[in-house]
Amino acid sequence: SGVKTSTLGDRVGIQDFVLLDAHNSETAFLDNLKKRFTEDLIYTYIGTLLISVNPYKELDIYTKKQMDLYMGVNFFELPPHIYALADNVYHTMLSEANNHFILISGESGAGKTEASKKILQYYAVSCPSSTLLDTVRDRMLMSNPVLEAFGNAKTMKNYNSSRFGKYMDIQFDCQVSTNTLLLSSH
Numbered sequence: 001s002g003v004k005t006s007t008l009g010d011r012v013g014i015q016d017f018v019l020l021d022a023h024n025s026e027t028a029f030l031d032n033l034k035k036r037f038t039e040d041l042i043y044t045y046i047g048t049l050l051i052s053v054n055p056y057k058e059l060d061i062y063t064k065k066q067m068d069l070y071m072g073v074n075f076f077e078l079p080p081h082i083y084a085l086a087d088n089v090y091h092t093m094l095s096e097a098n099n100h101f102i103l104i105s106g107e108s109g110a111g112k113t114e115a116s117k118k119i120l121q122y123y124a125v126s127c128p129s130s131t132l133l134d135t136v137r138d139r140m141l142m143s144n145p146v147l148e149a150f151g152n153a154k155t156m157k158n159y160n161s162s163r164f165g166k167y168m169d170i171q172f173d174c175q176v177s178t179n180t181l182l183l184s185s186h
């Protein structure tokens with residue numbers, strides 16, 4: 001089949017496509033995604049890239065407990081998760097002291113907006129806290145409904161489709177707290 005069972009974590013199919021024997025087989029690739037998806041495992045890595053399949057239902061994987069679990073953990077120690085990616089980017093930024101970006105792409109309804117919200121929520125919870133920062137964070141998280149109210153529309157593919165591209169710039173101060181969020185629409 002070209003798919004071998006991982007010995008780590010969730011054990012359904014393979015968690016990282018780098019381990020797929022049939023690395024040039026689209027069928028094996030899709031089979032693995034499907035196998036994991038039917039077990040509600042929506043995330044799979046290709047090395048440090050993360051593939052996400054929209055579950056179109058609420059999953060119990062975005063709790064504070066899950067966030068705590070992924071904080072500061074080695075990328076490949078736990079099952080693939082968007083929190084692992086967010087955490088990895090954050091810590092790489094700290095250790096390399098330079099800018100990093102997360103590029104989220106996919107067709108309409110793929111779950112890009114939801115993914116960006118999960119990342120923001122993760123940073124809101126995992127970064128150091130103070131009264132001022134909490135205010136900035138709340139504003140940051142609450143900016144989404146405002147932008148969606150102006151820029152989203154119901155389409156055939158997505159009942160809440162963003163009709164604009166989104167660029168978010170999260171700036172951290174030297175105490176590595178979230179500082180500012182700049183948004184621009186095109």
Ligand SMILES: Nc1ncnc2c1ncn2[C@@H]1O[C@H](COP(=O)(O)OP(=O)(O)OP(=O)(O)O)[C@@H](O)[C@H]1O
Pocket residue numbers: 054055056057058059106107108109110111112113114115158160161162163
């Ligand atoms: N991780 C998730 N868990 C549960 N539901 C999700 C998840 N991701 C997406 N969805 C569901 O799918 C819908 C569409 O997702 P989203 O709006 O993020 O897509 P998009 O890729 O941003 O689409 P567009 O390009 O049209 O704006 C969401 O409103 C939500 O109902």
